[in-house]
Amino acid sequence: MHGVQSSVIRDLLKLAQRPGIISLAGGLPSPLTFDVEGLKNATQEALAHEPARALQYGLTDGQPALKHQLARLTSSRGATAAEDHIVVTTGSQQGIDLMARLFVNPGEVVVVERPAYLAALQTFALAQASIRSIDTDAHGARVEDIDAVLDVAAANGETVKLIYVVANFANPSGATLSRERRLRLLRTAVARKIFVLEDDPYGELRSFGTPVAPLIALCSEVPGAADWCGYLSTLSKIVAPGLRLGWVVLPPAVHDQAVICKQSMDLHTSTFTQELAARYLASGRLEARLPSIRTAYRERNEALAAALERHLGDRIVYNRPEGGMFLWARLSQEIDAAELLLHAIDEGMIFVPGHAFYADAPDRSTLRLSFATPAASELDEAVRRLARALDRSGRHTTTPAAT
């Protein structure tokens, strides 16, 4: 264990339990989106019809019935996924860990976005990876900067093994990677022989605009890219995180190694949750519910933006996320968001200071606001409290923020 710290977010989640606190810190899906009835039915079916299958040891790459449904779901997103290219994982977090262990030896380089998904940074740190970042803007990671990063690594004699990117409504930046940048990323992967892992937990939660094809779907336009690209997703944001069901779509050679590695990690993911999820997905209830889930998050997305406009105006700068759960903002004044948080806690709201999401060179005036869990009225009140905290912070702060 080197360089790994407990998640700032999980520490904050403890604070979120305090009565009266409104949390914009966590990425917990709204429990209102859970289809309790549908999952109850699916569980009863799994135990009524084939209990021994649901309760016994299963296959390392996943239960065939679930892989069938996940291939279908992946295809509905524009990417053809053969069932035997899929590995079911214990949440997409395990998918990140699996890829890190498969590709990265201690000291080898992983390239991520700046800012990046915190738990991915932790996993790469656990793998003793050397982490390099490329900046993001409103259109996602600045892929055009990647060659410079790779050149520096090569000059240092470092081996770059993996590029990790959340292409849709990234956590924390909220940005969506443009089609042009996705294609350029694939061309870079092929030219430099570096594996690209797209992590897509939020893709189904589009609030506005037009979907962009996943990287594995765009491989058909970039010769050779299919060997250098993987796709990771999860049922956590559209069905329920408590099931811990993710999946990764991989090129055949990588897939086979992944199965061997996964076997050592936990033999296989719960057959019980897999079999019930397979029945749930086969029932068609998810497709029927997705529009209302999207609406729920879009309303929150809009409510947060409206509250920021109303209570903070030009004291905060951000790009409106086209979907997902997160809005990434920068304070107009050079105020340290970690100090702002202390005032915010006093006022009765929490968020995650942005510095936690940087592998290096943090911009300490940034913050991540999650609109996933609170209702629209709570979001308004939370931002009102944030404005009061900012009033207090502005009066006292003397620390210049790093940029």
Add this chain to the structure above:
Amino acid sequence: MHGVQSSVIRDLLKLAQRPGIISLAGGLPSPLTFDVEGLKNATQEALAHEPARALQYGLTDGQPALKHQLARLTSSRGATAAEDHIVVTTGSQQGIDLMARLFVNPGEVVVVERPAYLAALQTFALAQASIRSIDTDAHGARVEDIDAVLDVAAANGETVKLIYVVANFANPSGATLSRERRLRLLRTAVARKIFVLEDDPYGELRSFGTPVAPLIALCSEVPGAADWCGYLSTLSKIVAPGLRLGWVVLPPAVHDQAVICKQSMDLHTSTFTQELAARYLASGRLEARLPSIRTAYRERNEALAAALERHLGDRIVYNRPEGGMFLWARLSQEIDAAELLLHAIDEGMIFVPGHAFYADAPDRSTLRLSFATPAASELDEAVRRLARALDRSGRHTTTPAAT
């Protein structure tokens, strides 16, 4: 990924699907031991009363209700386990992986039994550990040999980080570590500052004889040992493997590091299976059923021994296991069990050749016979077929076995 191969056993399990084959290869619990009704009730309760808790993200170290039950279960085995010393894992396999990642850097030494649990060997190989073995006899690992192994490692400048032992009805040896050896192992751990992990998947499945206290229970007799000893167990053999629920009891300092590490591995184990298991364990049904589960395995244990006596006599040598699922045998002739397996498949039965369980210096005339899954009558027929395979092997074999 270095030195990790797909499990021989999992490859054999594919063969076990062939019609007419009797498998003594796998360690699948008999589905007859699954309490489908009890698990159905527990699941319905979890979804009826607190669905959002069962379906939402959970705590990395485990759901409090389950940790409470697991502490109780651990205590019933003679070891006091505080709830906050427990980490719930995605099966005990993840517990092994977690400990390997926590303790072992590439090139550092892990000491195991010879023969040892195959999936543990794979996990230590994945961690790029250097694996050293100590022989076993009828009373488990020859702990008195460990000092010599440690001295050699020290002379080579190697750091020994972990000792891994299955103390009850080991897989594959079937042997139970004597109380004296357990105490000696703890004294060695303290003197040498090496962490000892006891893996106890089978302890509840005692067929004969008197239970021996787990190592963590014996720490009270060895000053300082409590800091150097962990206990790993699972619900796979007594409730259902498909739930993928294991747990590890750790000293506080190790526990906190384990939680940070586990967070990167899969955030947490399924809250859904944890909440249903907590309700199931609270129902008292497990305690009520354990005697009949033990009886089921004891009958199979006896049936296999009787069949070996009847059909193989002195052509095979073994120590009768006091419980668990496995009988470890050595052929009296120097026949390679891997070649015997080919004949056995022709005759309609399979087992696991013993060489798979050795980190080094395999005894190729050994084999593991599982009595977990087949009924008593099938065990008899399987051994009859094994005897016929041995007839054919004996006629043709020319390969001298390594010893």
